[in-house]
Amino acid sequence: MGSYPDTVNLLEYLRSRSSVDCDCLDTQVATTLGPFVDCTSNQADAYLELLTPKRTSLLKKSAALAREILSDFTGVSYEELAVEISMVNLSLAVAPLITGVIHVMSNPLLDATPAIVDNAKRIVSLCSRLEPGFDTSRLCIKIVSTWEGLQACHQLSSIGINTLATTLFTMEQAVLAAEAGCVYVSPFVHELKAFFDETYQDEGPILGHCLQIQQYYERYSYRTRVKAAGLLTADEAMRLAGVTSLTLAPALVHTLSKSEDSKKEVEALSLFKQGSESQGQASERLSLIDDEIKFRTAFAKSEGGKGQLKTMQAIDIFRQYQIKAESLMRDEDVARSE
Template sequence: MKCPQVNLLAHLRSKTQVDLDTFDIDAARELGGCIDCTSNQYEYYTELAKSSRNELLDKSIKLAASIHGQFLSVTFNELAVEIAAVYLAMEIVPMVDGNMHIMANPRYSYSKQRIIETGKRLHHLCKVIQPSFNTSRLVMKVPATWEGLQACRELTQCNIKVLATTLFTMEQAVLAGEVGCVSISPFVHELKALFDEHYEDSNPRLDVCLQAQRWYTQQSLATKVKACATVGVDELLQLAGIDALTIVPDDLRELKSIYRSEIEVNELSLFKAVSLPEGKLAYPSYIDDEAKYRMDFDHAEDGKAQFKLCQAITIFCDYQNKAECLVQAAHAGNA
């Protein structure tokens, strides 16, 4: 008897929440059916660099000029990029049912106070740009440094939703759950592997995704796991059963175009009951123990996790700078 074939995208959606990883409005229109939409500095730069976005960029610059006096702790260019990110998000809001994710300026990854200010400012900007938008659907992505996660602790107390990004280890995942992040984004691969075709990450951390989800369940924490930075369709199928997957448009298109044996795709999943290790996970509390956290995180993966975190923040900072340069050039051209 021939084994039934299943569409890979439909199969994934039957097992896990599928989120859209882009602020490209055309891709959002094409790839309907996603729940949340996520973004980062790469998205802001690539969108604002398009000639079709000149009007949105000019609009962002004009609004930044009119309200910069309220936010003098940030530069004009930085404020304009944040405003542009909110404008881009508001375009996609009607196309998803869930939350919109906007990433904090990665230059503030090690500043608790600046991240707190950013979360409050993004909520204010949403109300200025689209007063009808329900800000309970806004999630700010925060790099999972000690300072960033402590900022998440305070932002959560202000009813501002946060996601811990650039996450590579269980130490980060444990602290993110303790501070009340609504979700985490474990990076399966080093971020560089997604931007440099000649660079190979030979140690994908699929295990962190599984362990984090098990940990949150065991601890009765509401934090969800949104895996990201995967490479190839098979890794996505391996993660079928995770709380959510953030998937780039090209991978969504590929999943939509492929049919495979139902038995084959089910066997790929790491969430099969027989494959999950038994017993309770054991991790210490980090929320009030900075020294313990830093020591354990610094030793994770023999120091490689610290390298991966710094590398990811550096890449995002580069795109933040590029986006601000676009603002500066456009602003000078309009003067």
């Protein structure tokens, strides 16, 4: 049945207002639900993808290469290196199917700035090693939005390595990320726990946070772009139509692709009104990059401490999947040596 003249496909409308990215490492998703701009990923995505039968060969090759080149790197275990190689391999497989950037997350178990910097540099090196012709300007390193992580972003930005600040729930993190030179920030609309625990009830999406951050960056001419993450529903996606970009799980993309609504009603939903500046004033400009105490104090107080708690909970979930992925590589190494 054809659409009425005043109706729009929700996914097509969203793509007309914002860049839509794939939050998945499944090449089939990128092929069937695209076109996508960027491809984002994390340790959970990588671990779950590596468990699928179609990735058995990639897992084995990643493990074997880690053993082969481990001596080329200092301060990294076989398991860590094998996970990094597999995550880069998975992302490189998606790269030809998108038009933009692949986002590879650094090891969330690392909590010191020098170690995070070394990790990011190694990921860039592995990318070039695994696919020498790949343009590493299409690679972005996702780093957790702690003080140490954002200071690492600052150092990496100074040497031309693209970074994205992830696990971001507060304005203070967004301010510091912009000062650090991050290319992107990913404000999480929902707590990450809501995606991994069906019994957990999130207190509510912080959609307005994405608008506030984008206005702040525009007002003060920061190059950092907002990449909204952690959306659960089509309604949330429509309310964020007009944000610079969104990274969406496959199930949500599929729902949007099969949904239509009145164009007038869809446009009315968006927090980002087209051609309007009546969104409210952006926050007063802050500077946190050189003041650790000021950042930590403001971050701890933000939203009554909820922002910091959500950040730590999200990092803990990613750490659990990093450990699972390392265990998977350890098991593969044991099986290989038997």
